[in-house]
Amino acid sequence: MRNARRINRQRNQRTNPAGFSLIELVIVVVIIAIIGAIAIPRLSRGAAGAADSSLVGNLRVLRSAIDLYASEHGGTFPTAANIATQLTQYSNDLGNTSATKSAVFIYGPYLRTIPGLPVGAKKGQNGIAATTGATVGWLYDATNGTIRANTTDSSPIEADAKGTMYSSY
Numbered sequence: 001m002r003n004a005r006r007i008n009r010q011r012n013q014r015t016n017p018a019g020f021s022l023i024e025l026v027i028v029v030v031i032i033a034i035i036g037a038i039a040i041p042r043l044s045r046g047a048a049g050a051a052d053s054s055l056v057g058n059l060r061v062l063r064s065a066i067d068l069y070a071s072e073h074g075g076t077f078p079t080a081a082n083i084a085t086q087l088t089q090y091s092n093d094l095g096n097t098s099a100t101k102s103a104v105f106i107y108g109p110y111l112r113t114i115p116g117l118p119v120g121a122k123k124g125q126n127g128i129a130a131t132t133g134a135t136v137g138w139l140y141d142a143t144n145g146t147i148r149a150n151t152t153d154s155s156p157i158e159a160d161a162k163g164t165m166y167s168s169y
Contacts, residue, residue: 051119055149055169059169062115065111066087066110069086069107073107074093076095079095084128086108087109087111087114088108088109090106092104092106113126114137117137119151119157120151121157122136122137132150149169151165
């Protein structure tokens with residue numbers, strides 16, 4: 001009986017060798033290549049999509065702060081010259097600002113800090129002005145309270161994957 005078991009074990013070892021055949025390894029490599037070809041482009045677009053989403057979020061926060069300022073100041077929008085301080089410090093009815101809250105400076109602050117521009121050639125700049133400049137990330141129109149990204153160049157880095165200019169967000 002023992003000899004029969006030993007013979008069967010020897011036959012199984014010859015007919016079922018341990019390890020993978022070359023064909024099995026090639027199939028695995030091809031499958032990994034296909035998965036990589038699908039996943040890598042999607043991951044690289046994810047970073048660009050995140051920056052686009054960040055821009056939309058920053059604009060939403062800035063626009064909400066401007067609208068809240070206007071509602072508490074009788075419909076008057078922050079001035080182009082002082083918008084950063086008017087949104088990040090306490091203010092009175094006339095829009096004058098103070099770093100500390102008092103009986104006179106009762107409104108705000110509406111933002112802790114002005115967010116930096118997350119896209120384009122001026123990425124990281126957080127200045128707000130009526131006209132473009134080296135440190136201006138956001139362009140602001142005090143007459144109607146609109147704010148937009150300072151990305152006026154027509155280069156590809158100033159547009160999203162669909163070709164929509166960031167300045168039109």
